[in-house]
Amino acid sequence: MRDRFDRDINYMRISVTDRCNLRCRYCMPDGIEQVPHGDILRYEEILRIAQAAVQAGITRFKVTGGEPLARPGVSDLVRMLKEIPGTEQVTLTTNGVLLARALPALTQAGLDAVNISLDTTDRERFREITGFDALEEVLTSIDAALETAMRVKLNVVPLAGVNEEDWLPLVRLARDRTLDVRFIEMMPIGCGRGFTPVSNVDVFEKIRAVFPDPEEDVTIHGNGPARYIRIAGFKGSIGFISAIHGKFCSSCNRIRLTATGALKPCLCYGDSVDVREILRSMPRDAADRALRDALREAVLSKPRAHRFEDTRFITEQKRMVSIGG
Ligand code: SAM
Ligand code: SF4
Numbered sequence: 001m002r003d004r005f006d007r008d009i010n011y012m013r014i015s016v017t018d019r020c021n022l023r024c025r026y027c028m029p030d031g032i033e034q035v036p037h038g039d040i041l042r043y044e045e046i047l048r049i050a051q052a053a054v055q056a057g058i059t060r061f062k063v064t065g066g067e068p069l070a071r072p073g074v075s076d077l078v079r080m081l082k083e084i085p086g087t088e089q090v091t092l093t094t095n096g097v098l099l100a101r102a103l104p105a106l107t108q109a110g111l112d113a114v115n116i117s118l119d120t121t122d123r124e125r126f127r128e129i130t131g132f133d134a135l136e137e138v139l140t141s142i143d144a145a146l147e148t149a150m151r152v153k154l155n156v157v158p159l160a161g162v163n164e165e166d167w168l169p170l171v172r173l174a175r176d177r178t179l180d181v182r183f184i185e186m187m188p189i190g191c192g193r194g195f196t197p198v199s200n201v202d203v204f205e206k207i208r209a210v211f212p213d214p215e216e217d218v219t220i221h222g223n224g225p226a227r228y229i230r231i232a233g234f235k236g237s238i239g240f241i242s243a244i245h246g247k248f249c250s251s252c253n254r255i256r257l258t259a260t261g262a263l264k265p266c267l268c269y270g271d272s273v274d275v276r277e278i279l280r281s282m283p284r285d286a287a288d289r290a291l292r293d294a295l296r297e298a299v300l301s302k303p304r305a306h307r308f309e310d311t312r313f314i315t316e317q318k319r320m321v322s323i324g325g
Contacts, residue, residue: 001056001057001058001295001296001299003299003300003302004300004302005250005302005304007250007251007252007253007302008057008253009057009058009252009253009254009255009299009302010057010058010059010060010223010253011058011060011061011062011223011253011254011255012050012053012058012060012061012062012254012255012256012257013061013062013064013254013255013256013257013324013325014046014050014061014062014063014064014256014257014324015064015065015066015256015257015258015259015322015323015324016040016041016043016046016063016064016065016066016068016071016074016077016259017040017065017066017067017068017070017071017259018034018035018040018065018066018259018260018321018322019034019065019066019067019070019071020065020066020067020070020095020321021067021070021095021097021098021132022067022095022097022130022131022132022134023130023131023132024095024119024129024130024131025128025129025131025162025191025195026129026157026159026186026190026191026192026194026195026320027190027191027192027319027320027321028066028191028319028320028321029131029191030131032319032321035259035260035322039260039276040259040260041257041259041260041261041276041279043073043076043077043080045261045276045279045280046077046257047077047080047081047084048279048287048288048291049257049261049275049279049291049295050081050084050087051084052288052291052292052295053295054084054085054086054087055086055292056292056295056296056299058255058295059086059087059088059089060087060088060089060090060091060223061081061087061089061090061091062090062091062092062093062115062223062324063077063078063081063090063091063092063093064092064093064324064325065093065094065259065321065324066259066321066322066324067094067095067097067098068092068093068094069092069094069097069098069099069102070098074092074102074106075102075105075106075108075109075111076109078090078092078106078109078110078111079108079109079110082109082110082111089112089113089223090110090111090112091111091112091113091114091115091222091223092106092111092113092114092115093114093115093116093117093155093324093325094114094115094116094117094141095116095117095130095138096116096117096118096137096138096141096142097132097134097137097138097141098137098141099114099116099138099141099144099145100137100140100141100144100145103141103144103145103148107148107149107150111150112150112151113150113151113152113153113222114145114150114151114152114153115152115153115154115155116138116141116142116145116152116153116154116155117154117155117156117157118138118142118154118155118156118170119156119157119158119159119162119163119166120135120163120166120170121135121139121166121169121170121173122135122163122166122169123135123136125162125163125166126138128162129162129163142154142173142177142179143177146177146178146179151180151221151222152177152178152179152180153179153180153181153182153221153222153239154170154173154174154179154180154181154182155182155184156170156181156182156183156184157183157184157185157186158183158186158197158198158203159186159195159196159197159198160195160196160197160198161196162195164198167183167203167206167207168210171207171211171231171238173236174231174234174235174236174237174238175231175233175234175235175236176235177235177236178235178236179235179236180221180226180228180236180237180238180239181236181237181238181239182226182238182239182240182241183200183203183238183239183240183241184241184243185197185198185199185200185241185242185243185244185245186198187243187244187267187268187308187320188308188311188314189267189268189314189316189318189319189320189323190316190318190319190320190321190323191319191320192320193311197244199242199244199245200240200241200242200245200246201242201245203240204229204240207229207231207238211231211232213232214229214230214231214238215229215230215231216228216229216230217229217230217237221237221239223253223254224241225241225243225248225251225252226239226240226241227239227240227242227246228240243306243308244308244309247305247306249304249305249306250305252266252302255295255298255299255302256323256324257275258272258318258322258323258324259322259324260276260322261274261275261276261277261279262274262275262276263275263294263295263298264298264323265298265299265301265302265303266302266303266306267306267316267323268303268306268307268308268313268314268315268316269303269306269314269315269316270315270316270317270318271301271315272298273294273297273298273301274294275291275294275295278290278291278294279291
């Protein structure tokens, strides 16, 4: 479906829960209130939204959270999404802690790719950032995922004064393994506002100082706005998702569905279209029609661009843990 700025909106990020088994300081520190279970979309509700989305040309889905693997039965959802006629791709973003044991079911369900968030390879810093001593589990999951046919990407959010010096061992993971390591500029959403982001321009310069002459990697790696480089001798690539210092809104292709059933046109703004109420209050046929209209409304209300550079214009009050990144 095309939006008002002629962008093809073909990708939906689906948050299946606002719960998480970690407590990343910039996302969901201790003490954050969670919504009641009854407010979270059931899988069959998500499926109906996804079916309407596919009819509207949105054919790629990312299952996210909170932590999606903290919700029982996520592989069933992946399978059901894959079975919708017209679905092109279903991928998952996870913190990796529970991934190794979930991989057989996810593979069977047809998951196409997995993104694993990892902000440091230092055990103590991992604990400081996430609140848990779970680095080993994540590293085991990364290697287990590499044993499957799925494409594997790592997501790193560098924070000034926290993990900004940890980039080198993270980059080296792409030297020794066939995976992409992507640096994501932190966006001033939710608890992220309390941290200072690190510019990807600086990360790139640091990488170039150690690995001279990286080449731009123009091959397609996925659905997103990452720009990639290749370093000689590396098995994987290094990516940069630079929402602040490399604004990519003109090629935005996405819409987000929160765990409570809000369709979000843009991360920066609080505006959303509630689809849970449609599903829970209308007879099936009327609801399916209303769902299609709601999707259209959400796509057509996508703004031209975010305004993260000027915090006065950021109206989103939700935390990233309930939006899904
Ligand atoms: N729990 C899963 C995980 O950690 O991958 C999925 C949900 S998490 C919200 C998705 C991604 O959003 C993670 O890679 C996380 O680092 C990132 N994230 C959280 N807050 C962010 C922020 N303010 N700016 C940029 N990325 C953020
Ligand atoms: Fe949980 Fe992911 Fe947020 Fe960390 S980034 S608290 S793992 S949802």
